[in-house]
Amino acid sequence: MPAQIPHKHHDEIEENGFTVVRNFLNQDEIDEYLKASETIIDYARQGNWPYVRTMGKQFPPWPKNFSPNIWGITGLLHPDLNEKSLPFHKLYSDDKMLSIVCDILQIEKDQVSMELLNMLINPLTDFELDWHRDTIKPEATPEEEKEDLLKNPYAGAQFNLALTEDNCLIAIPGSHKRLRTQEELDKTIDPSRRKESITDEIVVKLNPGDLVFYNNNILHRAKYSAKNKRITVHGSYGNVKFGKSRAKGILQHGVAEWLPRLEPENENLKMLKEKLVNLAHEFGGVNLGYALDG
Template sequence: MPVPTQLPHKYHDEINENGFTIIENFLTPEEIEKYTKASEIIVDMARKGDIQTVRTRGKQYPPWPKNFNPDIWGVSGLLHPNLGEKSYPFHDLYADDKMLNVVSDILQIQTNEISMELLNMLINPLTDFELDWHRDTIKPEVSPEEEAKDLLTYPFAGAQFNLSLTHDDCLIVIPKSHNRIRTDEERSKTIDSLRRKEFITNQIIVNLNPGDLVFYNNNILHRAAYKSKNKRLTIHGSYGNVRFGKSRAKGILQHGVAEWLPILKSQNENLKMLKSKLVDLANEFEGIDLGYALEG
């Protein structure tokens, strides 16, 4: 993808080369405190069963069942209108100018071309849990030819991130695996159900301190290992490139965001702008069952 000279492109170039980019100390100590307090309120509600949109331990992909157990590894929909004022700090975080400037760099578009997508939280389950190796929108069973084609189709259609509020060493990635087909070892360990949590050559752990931010290509080979004893509060979300919205529709709308998007209200002008782009995409696919990107 040609890089327009009028926009910064440091983070774009790093993702293009390695599949991810890390920005240390992205949040100030005051911001860490603000968002930690807001996150702890949400986690407490979710563990009590007061929030239904959670990621249940033992299941990796949507659809997740409604909340029935405090042993969860994530909370979805931090912008959900049902959260009321409790969601307002996350309006500020998601629509912050400094965050959108990073996204603009990554996607090489102006900020008014960025679309709202998802904003969730990843937390420590009450019992240890590990995710399988995967690419977010490419099924492991595809042929090498189909895999190569999918990897080269709109690689900067969206930008996905983890923003840590606590020390976070859960994410495991294979650098540079975002733009090539899998090796024989990688293919075996993503298809064989008994090997999907095994060590893969060249894997690294992404170590984040409180306030650190990682953006990554969501089709980099990755997985995660959650330790119940290590408190985790990590904001996990994504943004879209309005030029390629159709390519993102299944991966985003599978989370049910279109159901509550029309009643999302905000005083944040940036969020209003981001929302309008996702409304257009949701309307385009209204009434169409897109299914789910991955299963399990």
């Protein structure tokens, strides 16, 4: 009989919608990835990298904007970053990261698929995101919302890995497995109220080296302060059995355009890439649109 897959993190996400792993990185690892991140941030702020999250725009597609005032950088595994991306080959495919993914999704390592690896950073002016679920539009009817919340909740695993102190993520625990309350409806549908506080919200406070995985359909938003340095690696992994349900949310970021040129630095990343290549081929030439507007 195969050994049972640990399920601590799976159970915490099932209950609360998120699980926090303190001190996931040691100080040497923090220093290594911080240095690699700062190199890419400088490169992007100087206007050398077009794949960034631009101010005033919450969701893709983001315009090609060469202003230094950005709040995120897309495609840390993109081959055009050359040697600057190599530390992230190791980070994304690290066995200790994949073991947590296997716990959450309750699958073996060879069933994990590559998805996205990006970076969230402090902009040069304050910026806030609206309350949202990542793959369910706020205008969804109760019937649509219920169906989508119940559909393959462990099809993927999304994370934030803090390299600096990070108090940006705000979430409503338990909201990943229920319909919105009337207050939540009012504050997610009305554009003028989408940044207001909601009852029972919490701030997910991360220290350097801390990791949070969360169900991407938990109600959440973020507040970015220009004065507080933020460098947080943000990404996701998929369950290969449910790739079709993840396709729009992943392929909307343009990963299929450069994926064939990615040359993995290790066997884990090679295995992860093969799964995403198969998904991209399945939807080749299909316009999937975008998961959210804004």
